[in-house]
Amino acid sequence: MSTSSHSYPMSSGDDQHSYVHNSSYQKSGINGAEEKTRQCIFEKLDLQLNSPLSTFRIADYGCSVGPNTFHVVQGIIDTVKSKHSEDNNETSLVPLEFQVFFNDQPNNDFNTLFRTLPPSSEREYFSFGVPGSFYGRVLPRNSIHIGHTSYTTHWLSKVPENVCDKKSPAWNKNYIQCNNLIEEVTNAYKVQFTKDMGVFLEARAEELVPGGLMIVLGQCLPDGVPMYETWQGHVVDTIGDCLMDMAKSGITSGEKIGLFSFPVYFPQISELKGEIEQNGSFMIERMETIGHPMEDKALTNDFITSMFRALLTTIIEEHFGDGVVDELFDRFAKKLSEHPIDFEMWKTQVVYYGVLKRN
Numbered sequence: 001m002s003t004s005s006h007s008y009p010m011s012s013g014d015d016q017h018s019y020v021h022n023s024s025y026q027k028s029g030i031n032g033a034e035e036k037t038r039q040c041i042f043e044k045l046d047l048q049l050n051s052p053l054s055t056f057r058i059a060d061y062g063c064s065v066g067p068n069t070f071h072v073v074q075g076i077i078d079t080v081k082s083k084h085s086e087d088n089n090e091t092s093l094v095p096l097e098f099q100v101f102f103n104d105q106p107n108n109d110f111n112t113l114f115r116t117l118p119p120s121s122e123r124e125y126f127s128f129g130v131p132g133s134f135y136g137r138v139l140p141r142n143s144i145h146i147g148h149t150s151y152t153t154h155w156l157s158k159v160p161e162n163v164c165d166k167k168s169p170a171w172n173k174n175y176i177q178c179n180n181l182i183e184e185v186t187n188a189y190k191v192q193f194t195k196d197m198g199v200f201l202e203a204r205a206e207e208l209v210p211g212g213l214m215i216v217l218g219q220c221l222p223d224g225v226p227m228y229e230t231w232q233g234h235v236v237d238t239i240g241d242c243l244m245d246m247a248k249s250g251i252t253s254g255e256k257i258g259l260f261s262f263p264v265y266f267p268q269i270s271e272l273k274g275e276i277e278q279n280g281s282f283m284i285e286r287m288e289t290i291g292h293p294m295e296d297k298a299l300t301n302d303f304i305t306s307m308f309r310a311l312l313t314t315i316i317e318e319h320f321g322d323g324v325v326d327e328l329f330d331r332f333a334k335k336l337s338e339h340p341i342d343f344e345m346w347k348t349q350v351v352y353y354g355v356l357k358r359n
């Protein structure tokens with residue numbers, strides 16, 4: 001039932017380079033929206049939907065290896081429990097039981113995820129792993145009361161075809177990302193993003209119960225700001241420069257770089273909102289951008305290097321082969337130390353936060 005999609009999970013395991021130890025930037029973005037999620041669940045979730053409701057189902061789409069997903073899920077459960085007891089008088093209260101569905105691509109490190117679950121004595125939910133691409137159905141119809149996804153849908157189901165085609169005007173020749181410098185490249189990415197977002201929303205609309213809430217959060221661009229003007233865009237362009245340097249030293253080839261581009265697209269906020277409105281499967285209860293809580297503090301070079309390494313290792317290894325990642329990120333760290341990021345000069349992405357209600 002799930003459509004096929006290329007899959008590049010975050011760094012597995014729990015060593016120093018793993019996502020487990022290098023996901024505090026994402027966690028901080030999630031924390032920045034926690035109070036909003038609490039409010040929205042209180043105001044917008046109608047628990048009488050399945051009356052008498054005794055099993056409450058939550059899905060985290062693109063959960064990775066933790067620990068962020070555990071934090072998110074616990075926050076949702078705490079809020080639903082308080083709302084449930086507030087909405088019902090204590091004597092007639094049917095206790096809720098929670099089922100949590102952890103979704104990610106089949107080659108995500110589910111072993112680490114399940115090994116590091118909170119201990120059963122503290123865990124208030126039954127856990128299920130759901131391997132499969134969220135660009136397609138992964139759960140039964142009308143089964144989920146709250147869906148959540150954070151830092152996921154900028155990963156497209158694939159690189160737009162023309163972007164790695166030398167004969168196409170949309171060939172992303174000198175870059176490894178959609179940095180918005182070449183109009184044809186941007187357009188090719190936009191088309192893929194629109195398709196993927198449509199499939200994502202339609203699949204979630206089938207899986208959520210009517211009135212169920214879908215919480216979406218991630219990085220996007222403020223309106224009018226192209227990726228190449230942001231420090232995040234600059235970081236990925238610099239990783240591209242390091243690959244070019246490695247090609248000059250014979251460690252990889254220009255040919256290989258020309259055939260590579262990340263399947264990642266950061267929309268501007270109005271573009272994202274427009275896709276959701278146009279799709280029509282959900283009513284937008286809330287959609288806003290918030291500053292990233294870490295943005296005030298200058299992020300250190302080490303932090304940035306480790307964060308991007310945990311995000312990009314799998315895809316870089318798949319295309320360029322084992323053994324290039326150490327060299328690439330050593331070179332990247334050296335470049336950053338020689339030319340530190342001037343956070344005053346660069347613009348930044350923002351966090352988008354949305355709560356959607358299934359029509």
Ligand SMILES: C[S@@+](CC[C@H](N)C(=O)[O-])C[C@H]1O[C@@H](n2cnc3c(N)ncnc32)[C@H](O)[C@@H]1O
Nearest residue numbers: 009026062064068104105133134150151152155
């Ligand atoms: C940056 S991590 C975010 C993890 C977690 N949600 C968080 O906020 O820390 C992105 C995750 O999305 C997953 N992902 C990307 N495309 C996916 C797809 N098509 N289906 C399911 N998961 C996907 C990746 O495998 C990865 O685990």
